[in-house]
Amino acid sequence: MHTEPMRILFAEDDPELARQTRGWLGEAGYETVWCATGEEALKHSLNPAFDVVIMDVGLPGIDGFEIVERMRGNAIRTPVLFLTARESVTDRVHGLQVGGDDYLTKPFAHPELLARIEALHRRATNSLANATTKAGWRLDPTRRRVQVRDITVDLQPREWMLLELFMANDGKVLNKKFLLEKVWDLHFDPGTNVVDVMVCRLRHKIDEPDRPSHIQTLRGKGYVFQATI
Template sequence: MRVLVVDDEARTAALLRRGLSEEGYAVDLAADGPEAVWRAAEVLYDLIVLDVLLPGFDGFEVCRRLRAGGCWSPVLVLSARNAVSDRVRGLDAGADDYLAKPFSFDELFARLRALVRRGALERPTLVAVGDLRLDPASRRAWRGETELRLSPKEFALLELFLRHPGEVLTRTRILEHVWEFPCDGVSNVVDQYVAYLRRKIDPGGPASHLETVRGAGYRLLNPAPVNGS
């Protein structure tokens, strides 16, 4: 099992290397952001242990670049920055877990074992179908190069469709996921918001990539590029 430890503090890096080596891991070290990205591009690591405060660029940016470059090795962020906002930033950047310093090696090993069991599954930070793209972390969405101005419910509705392309989503399922209440049999809120979203995705109309499936619900089709791009 090969692990990349990214930490610019020599003492901490040596401590991690010794502890992980004693546990049976093969350990490589990187001391800054650019080196971490380069090493992860050259070697398929089973795990990456990543500090946040790094020279070059920080751990959040390392994680974003790894995911953008197609590196899906499990990443555990290990940092003295333990505010909720920092943990959220790390997870939104594509990390799989976040452990605060000071830490227990027993807990670190347990978390790493859990990540190994999960494996290097593809977990893109951007959700995309055709030229529709959505960034859950920044709460932004685009059609081609045009940013879509969406309300919170429109954003949640688009994210649901993008995560289930080509799948028929019933009104009940949409209500439960976007509005968190079950269908009462008469509410037309889903139809209204699908209509709002259609107008923003396809402002030129009347063609829409949110298809109505009569008697069933709605389905997102793969949108063709806008303006022939």
């Protein structure tokens, strides 16, 4: 299965944050090149050999937005994830307009960073089909139906999106914030435990009685979907 490790360019000027993040990227099996200034990041960003770029916006020298704009101007199409302390929608939109592909605000949960990198690298493309086969289910996307053994389950539109997202990230931790953004387009955590209840509903629909659940809750981290249990 494993070929070359994913190569990541990581631009972040805060040494402590960089140390932690490089640790997580290393644990996930990625090869990381780190730079702490805008000039350095610009130089590396023009190298097409990277699979994903993680770009801090507030870099000393040249800011992250400008670097990515120049990257795109030089026809470098490497997917870019902005990592930033700016949370406004205007900044988010600006980040995407200059050519960024995704946007994560600090402070962040490291599984969320990894999930986003994976999604950018399109490794997850076939994981939906894989997870379906592994779970032994039959999926009917047009009717939003899952056939679990001999029971057919109808899902609500958002429940379906939630299940798809889980299956595409089989075995990976997904936090609440990530689910809210991808399924409901909410960039904040509402005061009511809506996601917990939704996940609970989905569990009741897809889990078989007397067997462990497909979706585990990890306290302080989020949820993990397992196709095979």
